[in-house]
Amino acid sequence: MIGTSLPLGVLTQNPACEADKRLLDDYGGIRALLTAFREMDVGAVELRSVKAHADANMLAACARAVLDADLAVTIHAALDELPAEAFFENLRPALELLPEGHPIVPLTVHSMKTGDEMRDRAATVRLLSAWGRFAARRRLPVKLALENNRIHRSSLSIVDCDGVISTVREVGLENVGVCFDFGHLYSNFVSYPECTPYLPGDDFLRAAIHTHIHALAHTTHYPLTAGKLPLEEYIGQLNRCGYRGIYNLELECGRFWQEVDPREAFEGSVAALKGCLARYGEE
Numbered sequence: 001m002i003g004t005s006l007p008l009g010v011l012t013q014n015p016a017c018e019a020d021k022r023l024l025d026d027y028g029g030i031r032a033l034l035t036a037f038r039e040m041d042v043g044a045v046e047l048r049s050v051k052a053h054a055d056a057n058m059l060a061a062c063a064r065a066v067l068d069a070d071l072a073v074t075i076h077a078a079l080d081e082l083p084a085e086a087f088f089e090n091l092r093p094a095l096e097l098l099p100e101g102h103p104i105v106p107l108t109v110h111s112m113k114t115g116d117e118m119r120d121r122a123a124t125v126r127l128l129s130a131w132g133r134f135a136a137r138r139r140l141p142v143k144l145a146l147e148n149n150r151i152h153r154s155s156l157s158i159v160d161c162d163g164v165i166s167t168v169r170e171v172g173l174e175n176v177g178v179c180f181d182f183g184h185l186y187s188n189f190v191s192y193p194e195c196t197p198y199l200p201g202d203d204f205l206r207a208a209i210h211t212h213i214h215a216l217a218h219t220t221h222y223p224l225t226a227g228k229l230p231l232e233e234y235i236g237q238l239n240r241c242g243y244r245g246i247y248n249l250e251l252e253c254g255r256f257w258q259e260v261d262p263r264e265a266f267e268g269s270v271a272a273l274k275g276c277l278a279r280y281g282e283e
Contacts, residue, residue, distance in 0.1 A: 002273055003044035003074060003248035004037065004266065005212070008054075011047065011062040019253035019262065026263035034069035040270045044072035044246050046108075047094075052080035052087060060093035072103055074210065074246060075142075079109040079127050084134035098141060106210035106246065108145045108179040111159050111167065121158045125170050132173040145179035145210040150220065151188050151196070160188060161200040168207055177209035182234045183220045183250070190216065199233065205241035212250040213273065221252035223265035224272040232276050239280045247273060247282070 007020055013030050015021040027033035034045065045066045050059060066073050073094070080087075088095075095105070112120040112127070128144055135142050146168055149159035157163050164178050180200065188196040214220055215227025224231060235247070249269050253262045 001043040001072075001246050002041060002270060002277070003046055003072075003246040004042055004270070005046040005048040005076060005248060005250040007048055008050070008058065008062055011045075011065050012058060017254050019257035022257055023253050023262035023266075026261065030065055031069070034065065034071060037266075037270075038069055038071060040267065041274060042071065042270060044074050044248070045069075046074040046076050046248055046250070048076040048250070050075055050077040050091070052078055052082045052090075054090055056090045056093050059091060060097060063094035063097050067097055067099070072246075073098065074106045074108075074248065076108045076250075079112060079124065079131075081123070081127070084131040087131065088134060088138070088140060095140060095142070102141065105142045106145045106179065107142045108147050108210055108212070110147055110149055111164070113149075113159065117158050121163075121167060124158070124167055128167070128171045128176050129173065132171065132176045136173070136175055142175070143209050144176045145208075146176070147179035147181050147212065148184050148200075148204075149181070150184050151192060153192075160196065161185060161204045165201070165204040165207055177207045178204060179210040179212060180205065180208045180234070180238065181212040181250075182229055182231065183212065183214035183216055183222075185234075186229055187216050187220050198230075199237055202241055205238055205243065208238060208241075208243050209245055211238070211243075211246065211248050213247060213269075214250050214252075217256070219255055221250060222256050223251055223260055223269045224249075225265065225268035226256060226260045231272070232279070235276055235280060235282075239282070247277060249273065 009016040215229040217227035
């Protein structure tokens with residue numbers, strides 16, 4: 001299944017920037033945008049990004065817009081020093097809207113990142129463990145996915161693929177896996193090839209429960225039609241390791257809208273992703 005991330009402001013028709021406003025205007029509003037996505041065979045929309053103290057009613061309105069368009073909901077959230085009960089209480093109204101038979105929701109988070117890697121790793125393990133156990137006890141329809149992120153120096157990091165899978169192994173919960181961010185890995189490889197492998201290890205790939213897909217141009221989160229990314233190789237490796245989850249585009253209009261029209265960016269990226277997935281028998 002193909003998915004795509006959309007900012008909360010787009011989903012509530014309160015765009016935070018001119019680029020997001022252009023996306024809404026290109027389609028004539030959120031209902032038409034989501035209908036067009038469904039007609040392009042997009043099957044899920046990721047709410048991006050849910051902060052620790054996000055308004056519960058606003059999150060429910062975002063989820064309702066997605067579900068009313070007959071699309072599945074996924075969530076990109078922020079790991080924060082917040083008790084699990086408080087975090088999931090904000091999400092509860094949105095999760096309660098999910099119809100019977102809705103797939104388990106990947107809930108993607110980044111590692112804590114204050115600059116002290118040992119402290120950040122310990123905090124990430126502690127919070128993922130607490131949130132994962134709470135979700136399991138309450139039988140919440142979510143799985144936490146720790147995302148590999150960009151590194152900013154040529155050294156070992158808790159946010160690269162090896163660091164992420166090591167952290168997830170330490171947590172050791174069935175409802176905690178990884179989100180394979182294609183663009184972040186490729187950006188790290190281009191910037192720091194001496195410490196970043198071209199392909200992630202099989203243990204990382206087998207733990208994948210979600211993906212983020214975007215190309216690299218001047219920076220990350222570019223459309224697949226306007227940047228570089230070894231898309232087919234990454235999909236092939238995931239397919240080989242048994243991944244059957246969502247292939248989720250994570251484009252950020254504010255980074256490219258003056259070069260590529262947002263509507264063209266999304267439609268071209270969906271078409272490129274569909275073509276690649278078709279070669280592996282995926283939809």
